[in-house]
Structures are given as structure tokens and as C-alpha cells.
Amino acid sequence: MAMPAAIDTRTASASARSRTSRIAGVHIAHDLSQVETVWRGLEDRQQFSTPYQRFDFLNAWQSRVGTRENLLPFIVVAHDAERRPLLLLPLVLSRKHGIRTARFMGGKHATFNMALWNRDFAAAATALDLYTLLSALHERSGADVLALHQQPKRWRDLPNPLAMLPYQTSVNVCPLLTMPPGAAPAALIGGSFRRRLRSKERKLQMLPGFRYQVAISDAEIKRLLDWFFLVKPLRMAEQKLPNVFAEQGVEDFIRDACMTPVSGGGRIIDIHALECDDEIIAIFAGVADGRRFSMMFNTYTMSASSRYSPGLILTRKIVDHYAAQGYRDLDLGVGSDGYKRFFCKSDEPIFDSFIPLSLRGKVAAAAMSAVNRTKYLVKHNQPLLQTVQKLRGVLR
Structure with missing residues (x-):
């Protein structure tokens, strides 16, 4: 042969x-x-x-x-x-x-x-x-x-x-952030950019019940996903992009994966969110394996709160969250979206x-x-x- x-x-x-x-x-x-x-x-x-x-x-x-x-x-x-x-x-x-x-x-x-x-x-x-x-x-x-x-x-x-x-x-490229063990927060995200995000976050902190969380319970996951599947099509239409989440079976797949636990804690897909008592402001979701977090999907509110860059604020919180857990790498998924370069200076x-x-x-x-x-x-x-x-x- x-x-x-x-x-x-x-x-x-x-x-x-x-x-x-x-x-x-x-x-x-x-x-x-x-x-x-x-x-x-x-x-x-x-x-x-x-x-x-x-x-x-x-x-x-x-x-x-x-x-x-x-x-x-x-x-x-x-x-x-x-x-x-x-x-x-x-x-x-x-x-x-x-x-x-x-x-x-x-x-x-x-x-x-x-x-x-x-x-x-x-x-x-x-x-x-x-x-x-x-x-x-x-x-x-x-x-x-x-x-x-x-x-x-x-x-x-x-x-x-x-x-x-x-x-x-x-x-496509995949922007990557490497997080050396014990690195100071300012070494991962520059001090001036971090200060700008804190200034924007102070506006959101005025909202009743403003908080950052990683969804844990089935009820929290379902509530966040219900909101995501309502808002994401609006965001994609605004950008004149096809809605890949509307393709047959995709929503069911995402819901199944987000609900399925993995050994050691967490779910197959982890959901991070910014919200207040009145609304969900932004969510980012991805997979984690103890060393690397990899972004899968995200969106943010259509309300006036969007003017304060909630997606960037949430990304900063995610970086700090995984750095504190000793993770070594974080990527924001394939694609050259401009916001990714605020955090990721190299490519995988x-x-x-x-x-x-x-x-x-x-x-x-x-x-x-x-x-x-x-x-x-x-x-x-x-x-x-x-x-x-x-x-x-x-x-x-």
C-alpha cells in the first residue's frame, strides 16, 4: 500500500x-x-x-x-x-x-x-x-x-x-494573556487602563445591588442564559453579524454544557456576570481547566449602563479572578476584536x-x-x- x-x-x-x-x-x-x-x-x-x-x-x-x-x-x-x-x-x-x-x-x-x-x-x-x-x-x-x-x-x-x-x-488569531505566578495585578493589566476601568465601574457601583459573580446554582445559570439568548441576537443584529446561536440545536447544546458539572467543581462552561438588582449588565462564559480560562461567548446590556464599558470591566474581573487562583493563561477566543488587545498582547x-x-x-x-x-x-x-x-x- x-x-x-x-x-x-x-x-x-x-x-x-x-x-x-x-x-x-x-x-x-x-x-x-x-x-x-x-x-x-x-x-x-x-x-x-x-x-x-x-x-x-x-x-x-x-x-x-x-x-x-x-x-x-x-x-x-x-x-x-x-x-x-x-x-x-x-x-x-x-x-x-x-x-x-x-x-x-x-x-x-x-x-x-x-x-x-x-x-x-x-x-x-x-x-x-x-x-x-x-x-x-x-x-x-x-x-x-x-x-x-x-x-x-x-x-x-x-x-x-x-x-x-x-x-x-x-x-483567525487567538489573543492570549500569559499570567506568571504571583504577578501583580498591574503587571497583567496596565495601571492606567485599570484606573480608567475603575472610574467607569464607580458609575455602575451606584446601581442598587451592583455585583460580580460566577454562576453556581442551576437557577442562576438558567436566569443568565435566558437573558443571554434574548439580548445576544439584538447585539449581533446591531453589528450586522449572523446569529450563530440561532442555528439548530446550538441553544440546547449551550444550556446542557452550562448545566453539566465537572469533577473538582464548576461546570463544563462557567458563566461570569455583572448585574444589579434591576438588570443583568454583562456576561462572559468560557471553559476552565485549572490552568487556563478560554472565552466562548459574551454579551452586554442594551440599557444605558452599556455606556460604562461593562464588558471591559467584567473582563478585568475575570482576569483578576483566575490570576488569584493561580491560572497561567487566559484567552478571549478567536477573532481580532479590538477590545481583546486591551488585555492580550500576544497570540496563541x-x-x-x-x-x-x-x-x-x-x-x-x-x-x-x-x-x-x-x-x-x-x-x-x-x-x-x-x-x-x-x-x-x-x-x-
Whole structure:
């Protein structure tokens, strides 16, 4: 059988002469329950994965969104000679124009996509290991192409082994704030900006019952989400943006994830809020794993309180909240929104890979890569981006 074109033949052949891959077998499951035990074992904090690949997060997404979009679970599990799981790729399979594409579960709602890895295996993985994995998929998966978007090059203190495959920079950036242990608040958010936010916050503090909270009870979570799903469409319409939360099943998925607890406390999605006795002023929600908080969605009031930058005030409180808990990183999700740069001065390197698994897949991978590069060019060329945005406005 010919080797998948994704890995250089000379590299893999040289590796094969010196050692054998630890991957002894690859299994593909089409039902999440079949691999739940393995999955939960690999999402343990002692292993190597992001919170966006938790079983409960993606099970909620698949049952509420993926199934309605006719996406078939395509969960790849690789194991060693003693049947110990080495990695799990949480994918879904779709068919369009005769091409069967496997991509990460979670769609637009997962900021980062990764396999779940046995930590020791991830630290020592080689090109030969990836060759073995792709060879197995090439032989019997039924997929034509892997379209793997928004993968971090590193997570915590390890490189992502899938970065050994051919890749290109993702279209969108992900602004990142690094929080060194014991850093003073002013070192995380500049003193002058912090003072401006305090001045604005004093206006809000005049409102009866003004407070910041992290939602804990089911009743609090439901109340905040009810408000979010009323206000967010208004905010997105104001910005002339499509409302992704109105897509079939998305609201149910968000509600399920926000209600589901995780071991050690908290929910799959944590909700932070500013409110007073009369109204909810702003909410920001995201996933946390003990070391990093990653923003998923947010919105703020349509009332006069919006003039005091409640979103920025809430973000500052979130930064201080997680810094006090010893978190090391905080990101505000993909996208180049201006407010993110007030807090995040660097970017998380993320990449996309388009890996052919069949002859048809070679054509599809090349087309996907070309489209991706075009989007990147537009996104990172300001005059061109403005032209495209104007054209979209006219078409709307």
C-alpha cells in the first residue's frame, strides 16, 4: 500500500529502520458511548488535552447539533501492543459533493481542537507514529480527507504532535494573556487602563445591588442564559453579524454544557456576570481547566449602563479572578476584536491541516487549503478586508 502523502516518505522510512511505532492498532467508533471510558481516562489533567475535548462537552454538542446536521461520529482511538490507549481523535464525518470529510467535533464552538493524548506518548511521538495512524485511516476509515482546524501548536508545556504534519496558519488569531505566578495585578493589566476601568465601574457601583459573580446554582445559570439568548441576537443584529446561536440545536447544546458539572467543581462552561438588582449588565462564559480560562461567548446590556464599558470591566474581573487562583493563561477566543488587545498582547499560535486519505481526498485537500489561504490573505490585508466587508453589507 502506498504511504499517505501527508508525511515525507524519506523521514518515515528512516524512522522505520531505527524503531517501530508504539501504535499497534487503530479503532474507529461511531458511537460516543463505545469509547466513553477510554475518553474520560484521556481527559484526565495528568494526560494531554484541552477542555474543549471533554467527553461531556462534545457529547452535548453531538447530541444537540451534530446529529441534526447529519454528522456521523468518527472517533479514532490508537492503542499500543498492550491495548493501552495512546490517543483519541474526536471527529465527525460528513459527505458533500461525494467527498467524505472528517473534522473535529464542536464546530464553531470549540476555540481549540486537539486529540486527547496519553501524556508520555505525546511527549515522545514521532513522524513514524503519525505515519502509522494515517496509514490505518487510509486503509479502512472510509474518509477521503482530514480537515483539522484551529489546532494549538503547543498546549501547556508540550508541543502538539499533530504539528509534525503539513499545516498552514489558521485564518483567525487567538489573543492570549500569559499570567506568571504571583504577578501583580498591574503587571497583567496596565495601571492606567485599570484606573480608567475603575472610574467607569464607580458609575455602575451606584446601581442598587451592583455585583460580580460566577454562576453556581442551576437557577442562576438558567436566569443568565435566558437573558443571554434574548439580548445576544439584538447585539449581533446591531453589528450586522449572523446569529450563530440561532442555528439548530446550538441553544440546547449551550444550556446542557452550562448545566453539566465537572469533577473538582464548576461546570463544563462557567458563566461570569455583572448585574444589579434591576438588570443583568454583562456576561462572559468560557471553559476552565485549572490552568487556563478560554472565552466562548459574551454579551452586554442594551440599557444605558452599556455606556460604562461593562464588558471591559467584567473582563478585568475575570482576569483578576483566575490570576488569584493561580491560572497561567487566559484567552478571549478567536477573532481580532479590538477590545481583546486591551488585555492580550500576544497570540496563541494555531494551525490548520488538510490531510488526504484517498485519491479524491488529494483534490479536496488541495481545494480546502487554497480556500483557507485566500481567507487568510483577506483577513490579514486591511484594505482587502474592508472591501469585502463593504460588499457583504451591500449584499445584505
